[in-house]
Amino acid sequence: LKKDTIALIHGAHRMGNRTDADMARWRSLRFGQFIHWGLYAIPGGEWNGKTYNGAAEWIRSWKEMPHEDYDKLYRQFNPVNFNPQQWAAQAKSMGAKYMIITTKHHDGFCLWPSKYSKYTIASSPWKKDLLGPMIEAYNKAGIDVHLYFSIIDWNHPDYRASLKNAADSAAGKRFQVFVKNQLAELLQRYPTIKGFWFDGTWDDSWKNDGAFSDELEQYLQSLHPGLVMGSRLRADEKGARHFDSNGRLMGDYEQGWERKLPATIDDVHGNDWEAVMTVPENQWGYHAKWAGHVKTVNEILEMLVKSVSLNGNFVLNFGPKADGTYRTEEQQLMTGIGQWMKVNGDAIYNGTYAGFEKQDWGYYIRKAGTDSVYMVVFNIPVSGSLRVKLPARTSLTGASVLQSNATLTPELIGRNEYFIHLPNKTTDSPVVILLKTVTGE
Ligand code: FHN
Numbered sequence: 344l345k346k347d348t349i350a351l352i353h354g355a356h357r358m359g360n361r362t363d364a365d366m367a368r369w370r371s372l373r374f375g376q377f378i379h380w381g382l383y384a385i386p387g388g389e390w391n392g393k394t395y396n397g398a399a400e401w402i403r404s405w406k407e408m409p410h411e412d413y414d415k416l417y418r419q420f421n422p423v424n425f426n427p428q429q430w431a432a433q434a435k436s437m438g439a440k441y442m443i444i445t446t447k448h449h450d451g452f453c454l455w456p457s458k459y460s461k462y463t464i465a466s467s468p469w470k471k472d473l474l475g476p477m478i479e480a481y482n483k484a485g486i487d488v489h490l491y492f493s494i495i496d497w498n499h500p501d502y503r504a505s506l507k508n509a510a511d512s513a514a515g516k517r518f519q520v521f522v523k524n525q526l527a528e529l530l531q532r533y534p535t536i537k538g539f540w541f542d543g544t545w546d547d548s549w550k551n552d553g554a555f556s557d558e559l560e561q562y563l564q565s566l567h568p569g570l571v572m573g574s575r576l577r578a579d580e581k582g583a584r585h586f587d588s589n590g591r592l593m594g595d596y597e598q599g600w601e602r603k604l605p606a607t608i609d610d611v612h613g614n615d616w617e618a619v620m621t622v623p624e625n626q627w628g629y630h631a632k633w634a635g636h637v638k639t640v641n642e643i644l645e646m647l648v649k650s651v652s653l654n655g656n657f658v659l660n661f662g663p664k665a666d667g668t669y670r671t672e673e674q675q676l677m678t679g680i681g682q683w684m685k686v687n688g689d690a691i692y693n694g695t696y697a698g699f700e701k702q703d704w705g706y707y708i709r710k711a712g713t714d715s716v717y718m719v720v721f722n723i724p725v726s727g728s729l730r731v732k733l734p735a736r737t738s739l740t741g742a743s744v745l746q747s748n749a750t751l752t753p754e755l756i757g758r759n760e761y762f763i764h765l766p767n768k769t770t771d772s773p774v775v776i777l778l779k780t781v782t783g784e
Contacts, residue, residue: 353553354579354587360615361595365569369537369596370615371693371711372440372487373651374684375658377619378430379445379491379627380473382416382452384665388630399662400448400628403497414498417452421468425667427480433669434486437677438684440692441487443540443619443658446474446529448491448628451498455532459524462498478533487537489571490529494522495543505547515548519555523562530567538571539563540598550578560594573598573617600655604646608653608696617656620646622676629662629670637672640679641721644773647680648719651694652706686746687775690717700732705773717745718763718776728762733780735759741779751776 360366379400386408388399395405403413434442447453455474456465464473478488496502499521501514526539544550556577563570574585577593585599586592596615602625604618605611620643623633643659650657659680661673669677684691690708697707697716705721720729731753733739739761742751753761763776 348589351579351581351587351589353557353577354589355591355593358591359613363569365537366571366595366615368487369441369571370656373656373691373694374439374647375441375443375489375617375656376434376437376439376486377443377491377627377658377660379448379629379660379662381445381448381454381628382413382420382450383448384629384663385416385419386413387664388626388632394632396634398625398627399630400450403450413450417462417467419468420452420464420665422473422665422667423469425473427476428483430477430663431480431484431486433674433677434481435484436685437681438688438691439486439659441489441537441658442481443489443491444474444477445491445493447493447496447525449493449495449497449543451493451496451502453525455529457525457528459521459528460499474533478535482535488533488535489538489540490533490536491540491542492526492529493543494541494549495546503546503548506551511548515552518548519552523559526559526563527566530563534567536567537569538573538595539576540573541576544575544578544584550582550584553578553580553582571595575599596656604649605653605655607701611653611655616654617658618646618650619658619660621660622673627660627662629664633672638676640676640683641772643676643680644683645721647691648706648708648721648773651691652696652708652719654696683772687719687773689745690719690775690777698734702730702732704729714780714782716778716780718778720765720770720774720776723765723768723770723774725768727765727768729765729776731761731763731778733759733761734782737780737782739778740781743777745775745777 383400453463501518574594579587600618647657694708697709
């Protein structure tokens with residue numbers, strides 16, 4: 344927080360995290376699936392035999408790709424192999440408890456038949472709504488759905504990055520009405536959704552109108568009380584985004600953790616937060632030729648575990664192909680993550696910061712509001728002995744390996760300090776140990 348606070352009308356309206364049931368639910372889910380799906384999946388990062396090395400969903404802004412060509416792609420969008428039940432089943436078996444789907448990315452193409460635009464799925468050969476069946480299938484599988492919505496809209500004639508004259512301002516006002524209408528339409532069509540995930544809010548036209556984003560947030564809350572919306576939507580009247588000019592978080596959780604994670608608990612300032620992560624370095628939509636490093640199951644698990652250990656949610660992105668299927672690498676990741684989650688998911692859901700001193704072997708996660716603390720071990724020391732230092736007046740009464748249920752006897756080696764001796768020094772996936780602790784005199 345900044346020292347000298349200033350009076351703001353459109354700054355943060357709340358101190359601290361939301362405490363209501365809808366937010367508590369979002370916070371407990373911890374692991375989500377992000378899906379970037381749209382017209383950009385058709386070129387898949389390639390055009391006229393050349394490969395675009397930027398993010399596939401940005402190909403329209405590549406000089407080699409004429410806008411007219413991109414804007415005609417909708418005539419080919421026909422995901423004949425799309426099977427929403429299968430998508431939902433795969434997400435469920437991976438262990439995801441919520442899903443975020445791009446209703447409309449920066450290109451402006453809508454996956455639902457919006458009555459406010461012609462550039463929608465209804466104009467494609469597929470014709471039918473894609474979002475409805477997807478939301479229904481995910482909800483049936485017990486997975487909450489949140490809707491990604493880009494404010495930047497490359498297709499809409501009234502979208503302006505900045506407002507330079509009276510005509511721009513008039514267009515900007517019309518665009519705001521359009522945004523409001525589309526969002527209300529989404530809520531009316533899909534009443535089970537749990538939140539909006541806003542993006543593309545960095546242009547001047549948006550951030551210089553804090554009053555509008557503030558009113559919009561309140562309007563959406565009034566239509567659908569309990570909605571969860573991150574910090575990307577809002578700007579204050581001075582153009583500050585995410586955090587207002589007094590340093591207070593706007594929106595329900597910090598939404599700036601994109602392809603990066605906080606290092607320590609101090610970096611999150613007590614706020615709810617969520618990280619979104621790509622599988623390759625920076626590809627969200629489908630790219631036929633992934634270049635560079637592709638994250639492995641264990642790398643992703645470590646990010647998930649680290650996020651939860653620091654009170655955050657972790658969301659892994661997938662970019663399905665234009666025909667509605669997932670590439671093999673993504674399917675394999677889902678399976679691999681799911682295998683681990685099936686055995687060890689208890690350490691993730693409802694997990695929170697444990698308040699214990701961090702050790703080099705990995706991360707502690709506390710089951711919210713309980714004495715159960717999980718050790719998630721990524722680096723086993725050559726000694727095979729894992730150091731556990733507990734806060735004052737806390738003692739360790741037992742430990743067991745989650746996977747095998749094997750009981751481990753902690754060795755007391757100093758005041759509030761123990762070794763847990765691992766039976767196996769080698770493993771090819773993170774080992775979870777459940778600690779039983781007692782806090783008292
Ligand atoms: O430009 C987009 C990008 O394509 C992708 O959708 C990510 C997801 O967080 N958001 C924007 C960049 O911040």
